[in-house]
Amino acid sequence: MNYQQLNPYRKDILIIDDMADNLRVLSSILTNQGYNVRKALNWQMAYTACQTLLPDLILLDIMMPDVDGYEVCQRFKAWELTADIPIIFISALDDVFDKVKAFQVGGVDYITKPFDLAEVLVRVQNQMELRAAKLEILTLNAELEQRVKQRTWELEKALEKLQIEVNARQKLQNKLLEMALHDALTGLPNRIMFIKRLEKALNRAKQEDGYQFAVLFLDCDRFKFINDSLGHLVGDELLIAVAHRLQSCLTPDATMARLGGDEFGILLENIEDIRASIYVADHILHQLSMPFKLSRYEVFINVSIGISWGHKDYEKPEYLLRDADTAMYRAKDLGKARYHLFDPQMHQEVIKTLEIENDLRRAVERQEFVVYYQPIISLTTGKISGFEALVRWQHPIKGLIPPIDFIPVAEETGLINVINLWVLHSACKQLCIWQSHPATPKDITISVNLSAKLFLQSNFLSQIDKVIAETQINPSSLELEITETVIMKNSNEIKTILQQLKERKIKLIMDDFGTGYSSLSYLHIFPFNALKIDKSFVSRMLDNQANMGLVPAMISIAASMGMTAIAEGVETEAQLEQLKSLKCEFAQGYLFSKPIPQNLVMDFITSKIQW
Numbered sequence: 001m002n003y004q005q006l007n008p009y010r011k012d013i014l015i016i017d018d019m020a021d022n023l024r025v026l027s028s029i030l031t032n033q034g035y036n037v038r039k040a041l042n043w044q045m046a047y048t049a050c051q052t053l054l055p056d057l058i059l060l061d062i063m064m065p066d067v068d069g070y071e072v073c074q075r076f077k078a079w080e081l082t083a084d085i086p087i088i089f090i091s092a093l094d095d096v097f098d099k100v101k102a103f104q105v106g107g108v109d110y111i112t113k114p115f116d117l118a119e120v121l122v123r124v125q126n127q128m129e130l131r132a133a134k135l136e137i138l139t140l141n142a143e144l145e146q147r148v149k150q151r152t153w154e155l156e157k158a159l160e161k162l163q164i165e166v167n168a169r170q171k172l173q174n175k176l177l178e179m180a181l182h183d184a185l186t187g188l189p190n191r192i193m194f195i196k197r198l199e200k201a202l203n204r205a206k207q208e209d210g211y212q213f214a215v216l217f218l219d220c221d222r223f224k225f226i227n228d229s230l231g232h233l234v235g236d237e238l239l240i241a242v243a244h245r246l247q248s249c250l251t252p253d254a255t256m257a258r259l260g261g262d263e264f265g266i267l268l269e270n271i272e273d274i275r276a277s278i279y280v281a282d283h284i285l286h287q288l289s290m291p292f293k294l295s296r297y298e299v300f301i302n303v304s305i306g307i308s309w310g311h312k313d314y315e316k317p318e319y320l321l322r323d324a325d326t327a328m329y330r331a332k333d334l335g336k337a338r339y340h341l342f343d344p345q346m347h348q349e350v351i352k353t354l355e356i357e358n359d360l361r362r363a364v365e366r367q368e369f370v371v372y373y374q375p376i377i378s379l380t381t382g383k384i385s386g387f388e389a390l391v392r393w394q395h396p397i398k399g400l401i402p403p404i405d406f407i408p409v410a411e412e413t414g415l416i417n418v419i420n421l422w423v424l425h426s427a428c429k430q431l432c433i434w435q436s437h438p439a440t441p442k443d444i445t446i447s448v449n450l451s452a453k454l455f456l457q458s459n460f461l462s463q464i465d466k467v468i469a470e471t472q473i474n475p476s477s478l479e480l481e482i483t484e485t486v487i488m489k490n491s492n493e494i495k496t497i498l499q500q501l502k503e504r505k506i507k508l509i510m511d512d513f514g515t516g517y518s519s520l521s522y523l524h525i526f527p528f529n530a531l532k533i534d535k536s537f538v539s540r541m542l543d544n545q546a547n548m549g550l551v552p553a554m555i556s557i558a559a560s561m562g563m564t565a566i567a568e569g570v571e572t573e574a575q576l577e578q579l580k581s582l583k584c585e586f587a588q589g590y591l592f593s594k595p596i597p598q599n600l601v602m603d604f605i606t607s608k609i610q611w
Contacts, residue, residue, distance in 0.1 A: 011128055012036045014055035016046045016072065017090060018064055022113065026059060026090075029120055043067040043075070050082055057127050058082075059111070061090045062097055070098075070105050077106040084134070086127045099191075100318055112260070116232065122184045130176050137169055183258040185236055186243040194257035194265050198310075198317030201269055206312040213269045213310040214277035217324035218246070218284070218303045220262035221336040226299055227262075234297060241292045242301065249284045264303075265321065274309050274341065281305045281339035289337075304331040305339035326350055356409050363393060364418050370394050371426050372595035375604060376447065376566065376588045379580050382610040386445030386479070388588060389427035390595045391419060411453065420454045421463060428471035428478060430598060435477075439606045447479040449511060452486045461500055468504075475504045479529075481511040487526055495526055502527045509566065513554060523561050531558045535569020535589070542574055555584050576611065 013035050017023050023039045030037050038055065040046035042065060049055070058076065062069040069089060076082040089110040091097035102110060108130075109123050140162075147158050181193040189197070201213045220242065227235035239262060246264060247256060255267040268277055288302045306328030308320050327342035334340065363369065373387040393401040410416040431446040454460065468475055480501065487494050498508055510523070513531040523531075533554050541548045551567070558565040567579050570589030579587055592611065596604060 011057075012038070012053065012055045013057045013059065013124070014038050014040060014046065014049055015059045016040045016042075016064070016069075017059075017061040018042060019061070022061065022090070025115060026120070029115070029117060030124065033121060033124075035124075043072050046072065047075075050076075050079075054081060055085060056131055057124065058085055058087045059090055059124075060087050060107075062102070063092075070101060073102075073105045073107055086131055088123060088127060118232075118236070119184075126176070126179055130180070133169065133172050133176060140165055140169075186240055186258050188243055188264075189255065189257040191257065191259045191265075194255065194259065194267070195317050195321070197255045197257075197267055198320055201267060201310060202312070202314055202317050202320065205310060211269075212271055212273070213267065214271060214274065215308045215310060215320050215324045216266040216268070216277060216281060216339075217259075217306040217308070217321065217328045218264040218266065219328050219332070221302050221304055221332070223262040223301060226301065230297060230299075234294060234299075237294050238292060238299060238301065241294065242288070242303075245287055245292075246284060249280065249287050254280075259321075265324075274307070277307050277309070278339065278341075281307060285337060285339065302337040304328050304336050306331060306342060307339055308342040323347060353409060356406055357413055359395065360393075360406055360409055360413070360415055363395070364415055367422070368394050368396065369419060369422060370400075370597065371423055371430070372597055373427075373430075373601050374588055374595040375593045376445075376586055377592050377611055379576075379584055379587055379611075383608075384441065384444065384605060385586060386447060387431075387601065388447040388449075388481075388595075389423055390449075391423045392595075411451065414453065416451045417454045417457065420449075420451045421467070424448050424450075424464075425467050425471060428467055428473040430601075431477060432471055432473055434601060434605065437602060437605070439602075439608075441605075443477075444605075445477050445479050445507070446473075447481055447509065449481045450486070452483065455482065455486050455494075455497070461497065464501070464504075464506070475506045479507040479509055481509045481532065483511050484513075491525070498526050498528075523557070523563075528563055530564040530566055530586075533565060533567045533584075538567050538569045538575060538579075538589075539571070541578060548578070551579075551584075552582050555582050559583075 011034070013030055015023055015026050015030075015037060017026070017039075018041050020041075023041075027037045027039060038049055038053075040049050046058075060069045060072055064072065067075075073087050073089075076085065076087065086108045087106060089097075089102045089107045090113065091110060092113040097110070099110060108127060111120055111123055144158060144162055148155060151158075181190060181196075182188065183190045198215065201211075204211050205213065220239075223235065223238070226238060239258075242262075243256075243258065243264070246266070250256060250266065253269060255269075257265045259265045266280070268280060271277060284305065285302065289300075291298050291300050306324040306326065308324035308327060310320055314320050323342040323346075326346050327340045330346060331338050331340035370392050372390045372392050374390060375384050376386045376388060377383070378385040391403055391407075393403075393406050395401050407416065410419055427446045427448050431444070434440045435442070435444065454463075457463070467473075468478070482498075487498075501508060507529040508527060509530045509532055510526075510528045511532045512534045531554060533551060537550050537554070541551050555565045564585040566586040566588070567575075567584050568588055570576055570579065570587045570591045572591060575589075576587065576591060593604065
């Protein structure tokens with residue numbers, strides 16, 4: 001097969017991405033800049049395109065069907081005709097993107113989605129210029145060799161000319177190298193150079209006992225809000241201003257880099273101890289607390305800072321940056337605009353969370369969840385009035401895992417919606433089975449907790465209707481427990497949804513009353529049937545008169561608004577007697593029963609225990 005030769009003046013770009021929208025956006029951006037753009041949806045199309053015409057640059061998405069971006073890059077680098085074509089990786093910000101691996105397999109740069117027009121063009125232009133310089137060198141060298149063979153008598157003159165050209169190319173290469181190692185917007189070193197500086201510092205720490213250093217990872221708080229609200233031009237202006245102010249906080253021997261987006265890295269060398277890095281972090285936070293006066297706006301922004309103490313035990317500089325990044329996210333979790341020191345335990349927690357997330361995804365596919373049921377007792381009759389459905393994870397290796405260990409991860413990953421619906425469906429189906437038994441009270445209810453994420457889905461009501469239709473449960477037997485977090489979001493919309501649930505005869509319970517926002521106005525606005533008094537109040541009820549005063553108040557609030565009160569976490573006879581004296585209608589807790597598996601519920605019902 002005949003391959004067309006590379007032309008150093010041709011600017012042909014091949015985009016490989018299985019997402020048509022990404023291809024369209026990138027193609028439009030680059031075509032408008034005068035580039036010839038071709039598109040491929042997968043490896044086979046990309047290979048065929050290169051057989052037809054070798055491109056000058058390849059933009060390659062990481063997440064590809066069948067053959068991922070890393071493998072595609074390796075194949076191109078192994079093919080002689082495409083080995084020298086620069087490849088820029090494309091990755092979404094929320095994708096799992098191993099940048100180190102990307103460079104190891106042959107990538108020269110990367111672009112993150114959503115695309116920033118200026119960033120895409122600068123990175124593409126850099127690689128085009130680098131490639132043009134390389135091709136120019138190859139062409140000139142080939143011409144020189146031919147000249148020497150054909151006209152040896154012109155050797156001296158040719159060598160003089162070559163020297164001039166080499167010097168010019170060297171200047172160009174130096175300029176391109178400078179551009180490749182620096183951020184185009186701020187002029188700061190970029191991530192690549194920062195990693196190189198970290199590597200030198202780490203090697204020095206291994207060789208010199210007295211040498212100590214620290215790494216600071218900074219992420220701007222609220223930058224996305226400002227960038228989205230005021231525009232990218234204002235966002236860029238703000239990043240430049242932030243970079244200048246950060247530099248003013250550092251000594252000349254410190255290295256600062258823009259790591260990407262609104263992230264910055266700082267390397268502090270030759271410091272005495274960790275207190276020196278804490279001092280710098282405090283100084284930065286103070287300086288950034290003052291407003292930024294931009295050309296058209298005055299804005300406030302601060303940063304969350306993670307600090308990693310450099311020591312010789314680190315194997316790679318990337319691990320130092322990773323740990324500082326981990327500490328930065330902990331600072332954000334603790335309230336932002338603050339610093340946090342990395343603790344090795346934090347890395348283990350991250351690994352554990354990732355393991356749980358991976359196992360949890362498999363658990364959803366394999367339906368490894370089980371529902372336990374905790375009785376709810378009527379304090380008026382002393383009999384069972386219903387059950388609360390509580391999910392457990394039956395891990396194939398770790399055994400039964402309580403919700404506190406996996407529900408937060410499920411919330412964060414969005415898996416909570418699937419789990420929540422499965423629990424609701426299972427509990428409703430099981431209640432219908434129990435109600436068919438003659439020993440089961442006819443008015444027994446089932447109570448299910450609803451996640452805020454599920455509640456805010458656009459098809460929430462249709463999902464509830466589907467569960468009711470499939471399980472044939474009487475809606476009046478179903479109680480949905482909702483935390484105050486739910487009603488704080490889109491309160492008008494939530495009010496409508498709650499009213500529609502009420503119209504279906506479904507009972508609504510405010511869960512953990514008193515632990516959240518606890519505005520009495522919510523109780524007037526939203527149609528709740530009952531309030532659940534959190535176990536933290538019940539457990540302290542008898543400690544002193546002040547604590548006990550909260551429980552009677554909550555019971556009175558419920559009664560005055562036509563609601564019932566349900567006390568959680570009842571564990572002692574004294575608590576039970578106190579709640580009865582306060583005329584609390586319902587209670588649940590270990591005094592009556594721990595949550596029990598499905599197969600033991602009928603035994604509990606038929607035992608007809610009375611309190």
